[in-house]
Amino acid sequence: MTNVAVGGATGYGGIELIRLLLAHPHVDLTFLSSEQYAGQQVCAVHPHLPGAKGVLRALDPAAMARECDYALLALPPGKAMEIVPQLLEAGVRVVDVGPDYRLRDTDLYPKWYDLSHTSAELSAEAVPGMPEFYREQIASVRLVACPGCYSTAAVLAMAPLVAEGLIDVTDIVLDGKTGISGAGRTALKLAYHFPEANETMSAYAVGGHRHMPEMVQELQALTDARVSVTFVPHLVPMTRGILMTAYVTPTDGAGADALRDAMQRRYADEAFVHVLPDGQWPQTKWVQGTNLCLLGVGIDHASGKGIIVSAIDNLGKGMAGQMVQCLNLMLGVDESTGLNARSVYP
């Protein structure tokens, strides 16, 4: 058994990590952090976990280093940078799902997060937490930086087509739709108050969303042409799920089959990424509570645009599930360990 810490254990990412790791055969949860609920019993703060043991504690890298070999961090922007150097120094391997170590070009960080970046060297060292693209590096590295939930949905949908040169990378339109758990749990806002968020839809962060540069970074690595992404996220009145609809221009008259074939080839050996057959389009309900990404591929008959739709659970493959998948790689155990649960349908 490996001792693992969860940083941010009362946010939605942390709650999902606890759910997954309590059932993980190789992990002991030995440190659970929460600033707001420090000192309280886990099972008192999380009544959906009757019988869960332990007490929540404030973030404490020294204690984490003493008690844990791995730390999984789901913290607000800026918080990981404060403790990761010390954790790595002490030999703790880290999977971080916050934004601090995602952008290789840390000069971009202040613009999107309104904070200085204080850990550029480690950003250069960090490996993106996308097992489908960085499997071997993740296994051996000491710092993994998982992408944002939208980025995971976008990159899984676009990467094979970009890599094979099947689409015009200078004009990618991504229309993202998220359930409201994507807004987090700590900062209560009127916009997420049930009567305000229920029975309505809206676009937000139009003009530029924080996850866009991550998407571009990953897609740009696959092509020499200059990648341009237009991404608009939307709020949808449901709890979990991201649906990403991509509009692309196929090159050289590639049709739906060519696009789908490329996708299927790329993900044929992946346990968690499935390309649906012609005519089937994914629903977020099909993946809720799982680490799956489902992909639908087609062509708009009139315009010839390629349409790719990807569905993930924003807290699963979009967050905690992917973190555990990375942890499994780092532990050298089967990548699917603890991640085989099916969707609680309906």
Add this chain to the structure above:
Amino acid sequence: MTNVAVGGATGYGGIELIRLLLAHPHVDLTFLSSEQYAGQQVCAVHPHLPGAKGVLRALDPAAMARECDYALLALPPGKAMEIVPQLLEAGVRVVDVGPDYRLRDTDLYPKWYDLSHTSAELSAEAVPGMPEFYREQIASVRLVACPGCYSTAAVLAMAPLVAEGLIDVTDIVLDGKTGISGAGRTALKLAYHFPEANETMSAYAVGGHRHMPEMVQELQALTDARVSVTFVPHLVPMTRGILMTAYVTPTDGAGADALRDAMQRRYADEAFVHVLPDGQWPQTKWVQGTNLCLLGVGIDHASGKGIIVSAIDNLGKGMAGQMVQCLNLMLGVDESTGLNARSVYP
């Protein structure tokens, strides 16, 4: 008082028409049709209308012609064609919200509706039921064909920019999202069964949706360049509302202000179309139960794409509200009569 018939009074369009027309100062509802509930009291079939008078009857154009001066039709595809010729012949003026008379090129009809078109002559005569564009013709014509709900949202969002040549009309991407009342009320399907439709999102009709040719028809009328629209609709777990996100390429470097100015100029005198100020984006909740269309306009800073978001109530401005607006024009009364109710918020 004018005697008005509603064809399809137990579908969602018809239910909304009854709500609006019961409160309309110049209208008497004298004929309400329903095949499924013919012979039953309106208030028994619609318990949300306690005290409503009258009995539902099967469609009967002869009786409608005897008893009514106007007919508002919200019928399944193919049904309006069966009775409109007789109604017009008898002097009844018609507002139809079904697809039968929307497409001027009736050769397109069989492809999208899987039915032969039997009334091409009247299709040529019909005026599109969009008061913002056909106000004067609507006032004087005998047959008005209101567009589909998605089309209304799309055309209101795009028309000013197409007309002024501010965008590249050969590459318009429209991502549509609808509440589930858009699926209608008569044909029950597993996909709309509450446990299946709740807490999920999905794309549908990818490849080509019936409303696309209507959108193109209206936008094409405004420009010489060949209009191309890529439109993908999505189901969202809420009852009412359409949100349409348009991705366009501005010409000659037009920025957000130029786009917004054009929109505001175009709709400055419109009672039901409002262009929001810079930085504000519409929610469907703001328009539920109303005849309003709210429009947000901006630019993606990285890609330069123009983003237009329009929000309507699919049963309001997208259906019954627009029909009543057209009826008001035909009656020669104030266009807003009976349409001034505010959103029941939240």
Add this chain to the structure above:
Amino acid sequence: MTNVAVGGATGYGGIELIRLLLAHPHVDLTFLSSEQYAGQQVCAVHPHLPGAKGVLRALDPAAMARECDYALLALPPGKAMEIVPQLLEAGVRVVDVGPDYRLRDTDLYPKWYDLSHTSAELSAEAVPGMPEFYREQIASVRLVACPGCYSTAAVLAMAPLVAEGLIDVTDIVLDGKTGISGAGRTALKLAYHFPEANETMSAYAVGGHRHMPEMVQELQALTDARVSVTFVPHLVPMTRGILMTAYVTPTDGAGADALRDAMQRRYADEAFVHVLPDGQWPQTKWVQGTNLCLLGVGIDHASGKGIIVSAIDNLGKGMAGQMVQCLNLMLGVDESTGLNARSVYP
């Protein structure tokens, strides 16, 4: 036109009052208070009211007295007591929907609201804002105290049966269920954060809810026997609506027809209270956005218990609708003025 102030114009009660009064033919809204948004344009704070005029102001009884003849108050507990004495003194007539003037026995107030009561004399003078029971007093009094939303649903369901001695008043069980707008809009809590409140049900305030003593006060006035009410409220994941299920023991073997007849007799002349026929049970959707109360009446065949179900919109008949109904009585205009809108169904 009468000048009317709304106190608390950015809470849900106030928002609904604005919606109703903007459409009221005898009212000018001349003062809208909000502590949080003071100084901002109404239409900026409430984008669902495009075109609404005016600026929100902090509560100011002197200004309200100068500018208004009537004040409709939807304020947090304790706030009405601070300004009502001054308003009445200045000749302003008041309809208050907060709890300050509901309890005739003001000694009960501190126990339920954790505040001292400072206006006992006016509490004695205030008339309960239930037109069905206090129509004539409301018309002539200067201070009306509307009941809580649960109380309205409960008293309308129980009063005829208590008054006619048809049930055992010593054992009334009331199971209340509310949409989440009942929790208000100002104080954000984790429990009402969309992901927490969505897809779940729970009981709250078990042991004793603030509205219980109001219910008992009104029912006790109708009988000599000692009324005892057991009331448990529940949160349901929807925005608007209260459903109250009452379990009672009929006296002298009264059956469903006897109970229903008593209810129908009592409300035969009421515009907003309808007793449904045998076998029909009300839904909250049938009354959303309206001032209606629908009542279903039956008997449990095995146990002989009487079952009464009442449905209201908590913000309509349970709050703003009832306040406007009271205002109409005070103004001497038709009691239904501005309240005839039908439910926005579905």
Add this chain to the structure above:
Amino acid sequence: MTNVAVGGATGYGGIELIRLLLAHPHVDLTFLSSEQYAGQQVCAVHPHLPGAKGVLRALDPAAMARECDYALLALPPGKAMEIVPQLLEAGVRVVDVGPDYRLRDTDLYPKWYDLSHTSAELSAEAVPGMPEFYREQIASVRLVACPGCYSTAAVLAMAPLVAEGLIDVTDIVLDGKTGISGAGRTALKLAYHFPEANETMSAYAVGGHRHMPEMVQELQALTDARVSVTFVPHLVPMTRGILMTAYVTPTDGAGADALRDAMQRRYADEAFVHVLPDGQWPQTKWVQGTNLCLLGVGIDHASGKGIIVSAIDNLGKGMAGQMVQCLNLMLGVDESTGLNARSVYP
């Protein structure tokens, strides 16, 4: 590994059984029945189960007997009776969650299910599928009849108090609230069409619901006094979950602590039934996707009524979870096998 059949594999009970049994270490799913989808691949009919093997088949007791040792049946009323005799004859042990074998007094069956009962002898033999009360019999019997979802919630809430004589069993009021998956998946009705079922609440089956006689049967077995239950179920706009609020009269002045102590004593050793501490009340979200039942206990201070609230997942402990728990007992494996997943929260 034991070969197990699921009868009714495309209803919600069957879907949940497949989810649980695919992860069960001692079970091979060798026969999945569906009348509607017979002949289709499981993973095509259930896209939320990518990679699931096998083809759906029509019910065929001979084939089931050949291929399976156990059959778990989630069939419409009357269907189990048609095949269970043959299955038992062939040595297959059966867990049925339909109503056919629940009522020991089969004379009651036609009244509630409008069907003749054709298998009274086996009804006498069947053991109720409630492990907390019939653990040993379940382990050895060949036919287990799991109760309805409401009955499980009600009996778990009431049994300890009835057994210890702590409440007046002649006056038990049970207010039940269910998510809409309780309505099943096969028979589509307008009432469960998303736009009709969303954003509304209603009571149904007032006067007498099918689950009442089951509840009475189980509670009556615990006392000599004549049990009387008043039960009214309600529909709530969410997918999963039952909340049952019980109103009881404590005997001999038993207070909240006495009631709670009795509950805690009774369930101290149960893995799936937890009594919450004073002041905490269960939410259905805390148990979604699990086999848990959470119980809250208190007293109404004014009336002295005892209030017990129980929360289960109607498809978990209320259906498939309980069936698997029974199967585990029959297999002689740990009762919790395959049932340890925590709630997918939020």
